Amino acid sequence: MPTITVNKEDLFKALGKRYTFEEFDELCFEFGVEPEEPDEKEIAENPDSALEWKVEIGANRYDLLCIEGLARGLLVFLEKIKAPIYTSIPAWTGKSAKLRILPSTAKVRPFAVAAILRNITFTPESYKSFIDLQDKLHQNLCRRRTLVAIGTHDLDTIKGPFFYDAKPPSKIKFKALNQTQEMTACQLMELYSNESHLKQYLPIIQDKPVYPVIYDSNGVVLSMPPIINGEHSKITLNTRNVFIECTATDLNKAKITLDTIVTMFSQYCSPKYEGIESVEVVNPCGTSVMYPELHYRLEEIDVSETNQKIGICIPPGEMARLLTKMCLVSTPFDSGNKIMVEVPPTRHDILNNNASLLF
Template sequence: MPKTHNVERVETDSIAAASASRNAHRQRRPRSPVRSSRTHLHQILTHFSFLISGCDKAQEEFEDLCFQFGIELDDVTTEKAIIRKEKHLEEEEPSEDEEVIYKIEVPANRYDLLCLEGLSQSLRIFAGLDSIPTYTVANISKESMLKMHVKPETSQIRPYVVCAVLRGVTFDEARYNSFIDLQDRLHQNICRRRTLVAIGTHDLDTIEGPFTYEALAPKDINFTPLKQKEEAGRDRQVRGEGWPRDGERTVVVVLVAGGGDDHQVCGYIKHLTPTMHLISLSSRDLLPTRNFSADELMEFYKKDLKLKKFLHIIEGSPVYPVIYDRKRTVLSLPPIINGAHSAITLKTKNVFIECTATDLTKANIVLNTMVTMFSMYCERKFEVEPVEVTYTDGRSYVSPDLSLYQMEVPISYITKLIGVSLPAHESARLLNKMQLHAKHSISEKNEASFTISVPPTRSDILHPCDVAEDVAIAYGYNEIPKITFPSVKPQLLNKFSDLIREEIATVGYTEVLTWILCSSKEISTMLNREEDKNAVINGNPRSADFEVVRTTLMPGILKTVGHNKDHPKPIKIFEVGDVVLLDEKKDVGASNLRKLAALHCGSTSGFELIHGLVDRIMEVLGTPFVSPGDKTGYYIESSNEPEYLKGRQAHIIFKGAKIGTFGIVHPQVLHNFDIPDPCSFVEIDIEKFL
């Protein structure tokens, strides 16, 4: 069999998630045969002959095309090579009949590039092989439209729904797989793991409109879920002894991973040989699987590796969203699972798509992406049938909205931003390559402009700068002349900080960089202090280690020593960095302060060494040591800070104001940070010197 190729895109913001989702689908449904994959690619990418021939030169040309388009051919590999790499095994030469995978990295906000259909169409338009398609909504009256009636209870959980119909679709196995994969990638990307939007696709010929979108108590929702029917259709081994009975039927108890008592009722056996102790059943041996109530289903899916991560979205709600058809057949329980009754297959001709959401804007983007990518397979190419969504309060709208979005962009703005002066007709040609219609016009300010028509596939175009970026991509970043900007002078504080760093490093201290976020106890109880009222609190911390913004450099320095206590002594480290304090005078409510901190840790406290470091800093700054009360220099006075050992600490007074403290760190503080050796520490506000 000749070598064949498959193109796979990789999301920039969730590569691992996309891979996991893709692998889950491969386990759940048959993979595309290699020949089918080749045929599909040949239909879509006819002019990219390297995908069929495997020619190295053509592959290089394709890689250049991707680069020019602003995407990257990340890797050319095979499934076996990926597995071997994950297991850290030696690489092997791919066999001739092994499917080759082209991993292409695309921008995370280009949802139209998340499937092969959109990617190939965009590349062909960019290469001048195809024209920009015109997407249309079927011209039918509202009376003839399918209806989706939304009940008011849905406002408690997922208030929005948008729908569309693809008529006369022709699926083959590769197209079907791509259709499912696009849903997964959208769920991982813009849908934020189904929390914002959940997509449901159904065979329209198996259901009847009008449809209703409701929110009911979990116990009131009963249906056969899609995946349960798929699982029942697989060959299973079951126990053949001690069969439990359910009336006249024999219950089939299916053993799942782990064995023991971890089992579930999958269906009913038609006949049973009493002498058999272990039998194998297939789908033809089983009657249809039983219905689940929604609460039973949630419990059932807690063991499902793919679906259990979505349960939390609705699990705590008193009502669950559900979509019914006219005969009260359940289409889906969003965002968890679709019903088995309306599952799409390779024979499906009419596809009903519904997107339930908490964000209507994102729902429309998702729906537009689904229908525009696969309307190319409809009997009437690029035409989508609309659905009217109505609410009980009188609101209604028709979806999808495939109209062009108009944006006015001054030509001078584009040329100034990219640094190249282009004729208007050339800029328009470049924008057409990026699927943007550009029409020359004169703005209200009497300046030459483009009226840009943004198609429904380009939801990433939000601002004139996005248009300018597309011009730059189509023109070629490598063709834009390089400009050397005049040198920028550093800010005085940063320059001063660098000089301080250099001086302290010269006397033998090593610089460290620590987190600017820390836990609240690290700036309070662990330093023997009370709660710091001046700390800026992180409203949504990722963990307990990042609850507040640091108000002192001390915790970071001590944690560094605690994690390196086995390092040869003495440990001499320092940091120059910002702390943040609440400040009502600032418009943001807080202000940054640049501080210097240094620590000595060894067999002895090194108090005299830290004292000497303070004197050295003052010496290089030209600040003399003066008598207490003299405001022409600096002096030290006794202090009583809880983080230091009493009687072995002092404030640093500069021109009459306290700028820092140094001393031997209190033994309890050292214990809190798991430091066994004595330490001395100094912290100075260096902004006071400017």
């Protein structure tokens, strides 16, 4: 199970209430996650850990892998707020950003999706959380970057349209993140072979005849997925518009990853939750798709069948209320015999209308 670390003061601020650990433990038990407070040994080794709690999250609850998603989920559960509505908006500039996937990528990593977070404001805490969420997603949903690799960039430092290509490593040259000079892909792979964090990802493309690369209309390299981003487009606390690209061997996982990032961090956009801008992704065959999809779907559940399968006896109104508390906005219909459940783009763990998945 993945575990996230939350600063207690940040959590209390987000929830609008201070909790003892016992109170928070009870809330988490009802919600379905498991908190843990540091023991004396951990505090002795790292005094800062006394300011934090760890929370164990279900492996398929990608929406809870950051303090933003956890706090939002708990607030909805406590019925203090309603679940936000997530929608993508047309380009603020009047013309959609565009990412073209070139045919050569089929040899190594064929899929890509993209989106923009507009008019975002980072604090040191939210910036750290933004990076941490990417790391958490990379480690579980993205299967250590083998299925999906995430790149985030300061949109104001680059110029579209963007191109997703695959080239021989000797033909790729750029200044990688936190480097001071340009290197070829071959040189970077040699450099990172001794780097504790990145060397684990090298085998994903190391033996391929071509390496993936994303660049803008001026030839500026944004990233060489799944290894490293470019220094030129790195995001900072001053970044106001974020271009997000996810390259993948599994398109469905890429879409889930993109949905998760933009829904979690659109709360820092202005207006809140309204800064998710669509990007047009053009496939090698010429067809185009707008991302992120942010798909909502409706599922019907039978009240009697649900009660029977779970072994409970809950009336339709209460059943709908409990579902709504889990960000699954629900309404009884058919004289209370059935419930219509709206599954939002944050709940990719809901696979179908099986009652055991909804509770």
